[in-house]
Each structure stands twice: as C-alpha cells, then as structure tokens.
Amino acid sequence: MSDLLRLATAGSVDDGKSTLVGRLLYDTKSVLADTLDAVHRASADRGLATPDLSLLVDGLRSEREQGITIDVAYRYFATPNRSFVLADTPGHVQYTRNTVTGASTAQLGVLLVDARKGVVEQTRRHAAVLALLGVPRLVLAVNKIDLVGYDEAVFSRIAAEFTAHATALGFPGDAVVGIPLSALAGDNVVERSDRTPWYTGPTLLEHLENVPVEADPHDAPLRFPVQYVIRPRTAEFPDYRGYAGQVAAGTVRVGDPVAVLPSGLRSTVTGIDTADGPLDEAAAGQSVTLLLEHDLDISRGDLIAGGTPPRVTDEFEATLCWLAEKPLLPGARVLVKHGTRTVQAIVTELRNRFDEQRLGRTGSPDSLALNEIGQVVVRTAEPVPVDDYTHDRRTGAFLVIDASDGGTLAAGLVGAPLPVPDGVTAATEGGGSAPTDSHALVSPGP
Template sequence: MSTSTEQPAAELAATTLLRFATAGSVDDGKSTLVGRLLHDSKSVLADQLEAVEHASRSRGQEAPDLALLTDGLRAEREQGITIDVAYRYFATPRRRFILADTPGHVQYTRNMVTGASTAELAVVLVDARNGVVEQTRRHAAVAALLRVPHVVLAVNKMDLVEYRESVFAAIAEEFTTYASELGVPEITAIPISALAGDNVVEPSANMDWYGGPTVLEHLETVPVSHDLTACHARFPVQYVIRPQTAEHPDYRGYAGQIAAGAFRVGEQITVLPSGKTSTITAIDALGEPVDIAWAPQSVTIRLADDIDISRGDLLAPSGDAPATSQDVEATVCHVADQPLTVGQRVLLKHTTRTVKAIVKEIPSRLTLDDLSQHPEPGRLVANDIGRVKVRTAEPLALDAYADSRRTGSFLLIDPADGTTLAAGMAGESFATTKAVATADDEEGWDF
C-alpha cells in the first residue's frame, strides 16, 4: 500500500492559516478596521482601491473611506432567519487569513455563531467613547460558549478620546474581568484608531504608553494549532459507495470527511448507534489506497464485515467510542425569529445524521448583565442563550463540545420549513452561573 499521504502530527499542526471572526456593535468601526487591515497589509487590488477613492470623492470625502472596501461583504440581511456570513481571504508574508465578517446589529448577533464556530480567534470591537455595552457582553459570551481560544479586544476610536491611557485601561479591565468569568482562556487588549490607522498595522506614535503588538502583528504571531489527530477519532458516514462494476463486483465503501483523529488499516472500529464492530481493511484517499488517514481528509473506508451502515452512522475506534443516548442536554444559541418552546417538535442534525426530537425542558436562560441564570423561561427567542433538554427519536453519539467542536455540536431545525432554530453545544455550560432546579419531565411524547 502507498503511504505517500502520511504526515507526522507535528507537521500537520504547523500551518500558516488563521481563521478569525470580527464582532462589534453598530458604528463601532468594524468595517473601517477590516478595510484598514486589507489596505495597510497591501491586500487590496488597485482597481478596488480606485473604486473606493472614487466613491469617497463623490460623497465629498477627501480621504478614501476604507469602510467601503467591505460594503459588498456585509452579512446583514433584511430577514433575520439568515445565518450566512461573508468571508474575506487575504494574506501577508507571515500567514494566510480567513476572515469571517459578522454583522454588528443586535438583530443579527446570531450570525456571529456561524462565523465564530470555526474561528481560532475573535476580534471584539469596542467604541472607546461608549465602553463595554450589552452587545459587547453578548459577543464575549458567544465567543466563550463556542470555545474560541483567543479573543482580541480592539478599543477603537481612541483618537476621539484624545488617546488617553486611562480610558483604554478602564475598558480593558472591565472586559477582561467579564470575559474571564465566562471562561475565555486568552484575552489581548489593543488600543486602536481604525480611521487613522493607529495600532492596526503600524504602531501608533500617539500612544507611546502602549507597548503591545498591533492588531496585524498579533494576528500573525498568535499560536494556532490545527492538529486534529490528537482528538478522539470520529468518522461520520456521508455516503455508501457501491459501484457494481466488473472490476470491483463486491466493493462497498463508506465515504465522508474525518471529523477528528486518525484511522488506520487493521484498526477495529465500532459503528454507532448500532454498536456493531468490524475491522478496517482498506482506506482510499483520492482514489489511492493509504495505510492511515486523518482529519480533515475526505476518504472512503472499507470494512471486513458486511454491516448495515448508512448515512448518519458514526465510525469510531472500538476502544474510544462515545456513548449513545436519546437524551441531549446542551447550551444553545437561538438564531430564529420564531421562539423555541417546551414541547416543541424539532429535527436535530448532528454531523451527517438528522433525527426527530422534542424539546423536553428549557431549564434556564443566561442573563448577560450579571451572568445569572433565569430559571424555567419556558421559551427562547432570537439571540437568547440558554440550556435545553431534548429527547431524540433515535440514539445519537455526541461528544462533549469541550472535547470536539465538530462532533459535540448540533443544530435544531424546524421540521415544517427547514428553518434553523438553534445551534447547540453538547454538555456546555458557563462555570460562573449557578445551577438551576429543573422541573419534572413531561409526559406524552411519541418516542
């Protein structure tokens, strides 16, 4: 067998790609910050800059309005049910970047869930004149809940507060205290003026009291690990391949993308939720046989035994298979306009598996002001973060979100029209919130 695609884990982990998301309230200057990053890092094409300069002059502005560089990228939508996020790709000599451009309006806070779900870093923008506001706390809560490992507090518009260190220090202390209570592991505060370019790409001469990195310098140097091979090995089956050709009359392969970990030929695996076991006899990657494959490769796995396996089943090493259950307890970010209520019938989508489910209980809703739990709210509305208990029609093999962002997350979907209702994180809760007594289970579901 060929092992040409095999790489050591250390080499796989070493990468020059950083995925990050930006968040901030309306008019905090997020568009200008993104535009300044693109402009000063020489990531803007000449014709794009010329168009921005022309548009700025037509508006009576002498200098180019860099916020216009992102106008076509805004994820703002007229209808709040959308959770799409626009992405910008750019690069410097030191690193490549994928920027998730998330909206700032409170109505679209839910869009940040999409942008931050795969991000290794979140940039939270704050207007130096307004300080930490409710939307800032909401963005910090979402970043903490999604376990974004690095958060940058960019205190913008320092030029409008005369570059005073005391203003920056007060905002940084308030945000750091709040985010730390949420469990954010690393917080870096940077005073900037996106409009003037202070501390965005170049160090500011107006804030000689600040000795830390610029925004771009931090983005280029923050340590990021993409080594998913150290995680619990998980392979959600996406498609069963049966070519039925004369060359391969008995070929049966299970295709999909490895969510985490690595799989090897000869390894014993367990199929979930059935619990049946078999041995990997072959792994095909890009049409070629390999001895080992790892996340996030897309491969076809063949087994020694003919087992009833279909889309939505999960393959895991027999010695490290997750438990299956029909009872799911999780924290969710509600993203739909229609509320999520106790007793509501939904679809739960986990990796490639979608099952019927019912909302058994909503034990609490998070109050962002003091991080307390509002007990038994009865329902969640758009942008709410709360705890839910869901009963599924079939067993699911969920990992804890703390162990795997891929196999520990799920979506709740409206079965009537396919609307995404909530994004869930299995087993997640805020350590600072107090436990809330839950009501007795209701009777009367059909499964």
C-alpha cells in the first residue's frame, strides 16, 4: 500500500504553478477523459495549438478568464509508489492568506520561480510563510528554463541565492532541493529532459515519490477535541454518553487514562466507537466516539488529553499571520477559535513584526497589516489548553475571528518564534508606520 504525501505549490504570480500541477496530472494520467476533452475544447477556442494544462486546475470562472489562481485548488493523484494531496495556492500578494491555508498541513512545499526573473519579493515571502508553518521540506522549481536557453549558469545562480535565503530561515541544507524544469514543455517534471544534460538530479515526480515523509506521530500525547456529545437516551441505550470528534494527535486505546481540559477532571477510556463498529485503538486523523469510565461534565470545546497534558492558560504569546484588510491594533477585541472551542480574547500587545525580505524584526510595531507576520500576546476570557506549535502543528494552531461579522482575521501559532536570528532588527525607523485608513482598523475595546 502506497503512503501519502501532502504538498503545496507556491510562488509569485505567473510563475506557472497551475501549469505545473496540470502537467503532473496530465503526465501521470490522473485526468478523466471528459475533463481532458473540455480542456482541449477550451484551449482550441482560445486559438491554442496545444492544451492549456493550467485549465485542469483553475476551476473558478474568474480564474479561467484572468489566467490566474485565486482560490486554493486541491488535487489528488497517485502513482504506483505514492498517493498525493496537492494544494495549488495563489501567487498574488493579496491572496497570501490562501497560501497560509494551503500550506498549513503540507509536508513539502514546491516553490516556483521564473528562470527569467529569479528570486523575487513574493518568493521570499512564501518561503518565510512555509518556514513559519513548519513545512519541513522545500523544492525550488526553477520553471521556464526553456525561456533562458536551458542555461545551467542561470539555474545555479538562482538555486544558490534561494538556498542561502532558506538556510537563514532555518531550513537544513538537505531539506531544500532545486530542479530546473519547464512545466509547459514537460522538461524534468515527470520525464527527464535531454535538454538539460548538466542536471543529474531527480525529476520533480521522482523526488516527490522518494522524499522521506514524516508520518503523523502516533506516539505523541493524545489530543482529542470534543466536537459533539452523543446521548441518544433510547430504550436500547438508556445510559449511553459518548464524546465524538477527530483524534488530532497521538493514539488512544481502550484502558488509557485521560484528562479532560480545561477542567482537569480525570477518567479512563472504556470504549472507542465508530460507524463501522468498536475499535481497540484509534490514531491521529480518525473520527471516533470515546466512552469514559466516569460520568463527567464534558461539552463541545473541551479537550481529552493523554500523556503530558497541554498547559491551561488565559494568556499566551503567539505568532500571527494577519489575513485581513483591516490592520490589527494593540487592544483589539477578537474571538479565538482553538480546536472546537471559541472564546473571547484581547490582543494585548504587539511585540515584533517580521520583515520577510530582510529577515529582521521591528520591535513594538503600531499595527499588523494585511499579509504581515508578527509576535503578539493574547489574553482569553477563559482558560484554554494549548500546546506550542513547534511541538504539535494541530493543537498549537488557532484562528483569530472578527466578533462583529465572523470573518477570519489571522492564523495563529502558539509560541512559534519568528524565523529570524535573535538580535536582528529590520531596517525600519521607529516602531512601524500607523495605518492611514482609520475606518479599516480592528479597533481596540473600550
């Protein structure tokens, strides 16, 4: 049985991400015949002699009309060696928030650059986002190598520049692989190209098939956010009380001692139910219903934990990727959604803002604007059980929500340090500039 690799593509606009994904789907024969016929017809209508493979990915009408990616497009394909879940993320700066979404569960990032342009601002921004989110491995896909005459010197220069930047962000040297390719022509995507005899590394697909995958750590401490309490109260099940949800981390077994947080109550797992019948154990990613020995007061939003429990606190430091048009100000009143629990909160302090271009930080900024990354202090109205993001990507992440309209404002990472060496400051005078549109602010509370 093949294993699974979750990957995300990123890069600047027009670097060819959708065409690359389309090429992977096309060359691995992962496209249905009717879908391929539709792409051939659409390409012919545009006067193209060959099919536009980006149309296999760009599904929204606005994407097809503009020739860009706006939403995160998830695609699934498989080879005899491995199955893949691929998130094709947008390249425009205003859609960086979608890149955060697509990369949040990725085990590998494919970062494209145009061989004619090299490493640009958005390349460095996306690399910083991937580093912050803890994506362990990167592929630098130097695309459109055909448009620079398959020049080895061009590829070497871009690869060296990007590797230095990725290393400064904390990626180990062996975690970054550069591949020269042409998504349009198919060079080094699935089939090895004889037009790059100087390149002796793997094709993109060969690398994806063979790169080590770090599986979900089933030996990690159990984290089970309760989504729903099941109490049928029928004649057949008069005393049934189960707690439904998905195992976020670790493994749970019948007989395991557990703690219920934030209350701290303790009990023992007496059963694990599923729609297909009872289990002796369940691991991360499985949706199950847990039965406990004691009749405890447990509701949606509580966390059933095993092993070393997370800390329960009403104040924590976090890194925010700000995703909203309206900037964040110190003192903003928001909602924090962590797991299945949503609580009122205040962002009491903005400590640092990250400069992903210069790899520096600005201390005590006045605000965080769209796509900016910064360290903050969050105080919640009630205690929440949190893990550090560096220890557990699932239970260390949270969302910041606008209490007035329910819109998502930021992706938060508990305790995650900014990917920059200590003591490095950004070349920005003062504490950062205040936003000019006072009507677009996330306003502090009274």
